[in-house]
Amino acid sequence: MKKKTIVYGNGQYARLIHQNITDQGGLEIVAFTADRKFVTEQTFRGLPLVDFEEVEKIYPPDEFTMLVVIAFWRMRNREVMFNKAKSKGYSLENFIGSGVIVPSDLIMGENNIINEGVILGPFGRLGDNNMIRPNTYIGHNFKIHSHCYVAPGCNIGGGCEIKSLSFVGIGSTLRDRITLERETLIGAGSLVLQNTEPWSKYVGSPARKMGEHAETGIAFG
Ligand SMILES: CC(C)(COP(=O)(O)OP(=O)(O)OC[C@H]1O[C@@H](n2cnc3c(N)ncnc32)[C@H](O)[C@@H]1OP(=O)(O)O)[C@@H](O)C(=O)NCCC(=O)NCCS
Known part of the structure; x- marks a missing residue:
């Protein structure tokens, strides 16, 4: 039971x-x-x-x-x-919301929250404690480490890797095969065309680095 x-x-x-x-x-x-x-x-x-x-x-x-x-x-x-x-x-x-596409071969840890309408491509890996908010697309062969937050309506191309404690802002796009290093912050509506540096903040289209937060981690407000 x-x-x-x-x-x-x-x-x-x-x-x-x-x-x-x-x-x-x-x-x-x-x-x-x-x-x-x-x-x-x-x-x-x-x-x-x-x-x-x-x-x-x-x-x-x-x-x-x-x-x-x-x-x-x-x-x-x-x-x-x-x-x-x-x-x-x-x-x-793990909580998987309504209408989420979860491939049968997904390797997933625990405490992931995947909200309604998210589409996960095949051959993906999800660590622990990630939150993926509604209507985000994540292409094949993705690897998302742990404790990340992906806001609603993001588009993440195939083969991307998102390292632990990263934040992807609402409506952002990652080109295919992009790596976000640990504790990357991507601002809302950004287009990420290059790999990031750890503990760094990026905004815009194309996304440019605008700051670092190695001591504090990502913090809002
Ligand atoms: C990136 C972010 C964290 C920056 O916040 P901040 O450090 O308080 O920065 P500010 O608002 O003071 O803006 C600083 C500059 O960056 C610009 N900027 C901020 N966010 C931006 C974004 N997402 N895209 C493009 N430019 C941005 C501002 O226009 C401002 O430019 P200026 O100096 O020329 O006036 C914030 O804007 C953001 O995008 N947060 C994510 C929101 C989100 O996705 N929430 C999820 C809800 S489910």
Whole structure:
């Protein structure tokens, strides 16, 4: 029997993805958990909300799975929360939304959230904890490492590689066989024609480098 799932997160994206799951199915969410400092009420979206510090006492990892849902405001937090959930021994779910094209040969890790209408080409590899938002096309032979965020409506040509903790802004295009190095930020609506450097920000068409963020990681606002 499929296990019931706890969502780790009670922010904007936890709300959004929980609504997607409610509408599209695939997982049975029974509770939310968040770090104690973010728990100000006992329920969230009509379900119990418990301190992450004690979640395993109420929802043991051998009986429940977890889905970590965190936005992109501080990209490095995505990896931190994923590792915290793993360190408690939880198996993490993947959520595949309605109408996603998932090739039968896809090699995929855990805690990936792939939203409605995404098309993944064949011979692809997806690591852990990536979020791919609606209506994005990712061509054949892709390799997406872990903790990345790909915004809605992107077009990613065949043979592209996106290294961990990268962010691809809404409506961007990557030419085929492009590599985004670790913690690349691609601004909204960009056209990427060349490989990137790690910890760097690119915008425009064609995309040009406009900054670096090696110390802070990718952070918005
Ligand atoms: C790239 C980005 C992070 C830059 O933000 P920022 O550092 O605050 O930069 P600013 O808004 O101060 O803009 C700095 C300059 O870059 C330009 N610029 C910013 N974003 C740009 C973009 N996506 N494409 C082209 N030029 C851009 C601005 O016009 C400005 O130019 P100027 O100095 O000639 O006036 C931001 O604009 C962006 O694209 N964020 C991604 C949004 C997104 O995709 N969200 C997903 C929602 S699901």
